[in-house]
Amino acid sequence: MSRLHDMGGRFGDGPVIPESPDAPVFAADWQARALAVTLACGALGQWNIDISRHARERLSPQDYTGFSYYQIWISALADLLVERGVLTEADLAGQEQEQDRDQGQADNPAHPLAARMLNAEAVAAVLAQGGPASRDSDQRPKFSLGQAVRCRHPADNCLVEGGHSRLPAYAAGARGYIFRLHGSHVLPDSNAHDLGEAPEPLYAVRFAARELWAHPEHRDDQVILDLWQSYLAPL
């Protein structure tokens, strides 16, 4: 079974509400802080982008549904900081601070990761550098442009039960055609679980809307997904 984040094709969500081009980038200051704290913590190097996506996806269904976008970010970040040993539950509960106060200590010994703190001067360079996901791979492309393929079914992560995957449930088992070759990229299903980057060929795969939906809007409509080689079988 999938998780709530995998919502492509779901019914019942109501209208999309457009926004004025003049709307502020962040509707509230705390949202900007949530994004900035998340990016700054990423620079500590204790997780990768797939681990952080998975942390958001495995919030409880109740939290994922009830939280707004940046509430999801900040809550998953707090979970990750504890899981990766950067902070303790006592830190989050404010207990250590009270203890320090009781003992009259103003300063703690330096945190082992303090040397990795992102400085203001380094921000521009770090954001400009980004983190490419392309890698050399020993796996050769099995599929060529135009070739018919079928997505695996079910869409679950094959390596870890309940694990992270980027194959949406709506495409599971569907027939598509190789549309572009993107080279080899890090496999999220492995990388999200500290199992290594396991790079493999990545393709844009074209699906007819009428292959995916019982009631497509137009016979010629298409949906294109970026899918890794191990998500696909030849037809």
Next chain:
Amino acid sequence: MPHDHSDHPHALLPPEPALRVKALETILIRKGLIDPKALNEIIDTYQNKIGPQNGAQVVARAWSDAEFRAALLSDATAAVSDLGYFGRQGEHMVAVENTDAVHNMIVCTLCSCYPWPLLGIPPAWYKSDAYRARVVREPRRVLADFGVTLAAGTAVRVWDSTAEIRYLVIPMRPAGTEGLDLEALAALVSRDSMIGTALAQKPAQKPTQDPG
């Protein structure tokens, strides 16, 4: 499910969102793990420096310069890097061009992937459940929410950003824009037109001379 918790650590923080962020920020600053000046720098970057004006420059150039357009369509990452647009969430770019036959739209149904160096931080609607859920299944009804109607013969191609490839839509150049310079063309290119939920704007009508 090995990584699931019945009791997530985040529940130890205050539940109100602004207080939750403030509490975590305060703990991290106190531990020497984040620099408040770096946070301000990150916010300033995405609030003031990087935004859809970047993507609009790319589109205006693609409309005006056949050689650039060809380079953009064959290797967008290199072509936009040459204009100074690169970095986080734009490491692997692909540009897709609207035509009379195909209208392109971009989504990330699984989270909120978006080409930051060209368009900045995504608007709330792009990250909304309604857009993520609906656009792959009923793109024309979503377009109607934006007041856009396509010609009956135009197919919709929705790109679901499931990997680290980031997509930019090149909207069709409106009629009546011959002779406009890059700046005037870029002014016709909205953020939404580069996601595919709008068309490029038509140029303002030239005031007709009063014959009297």
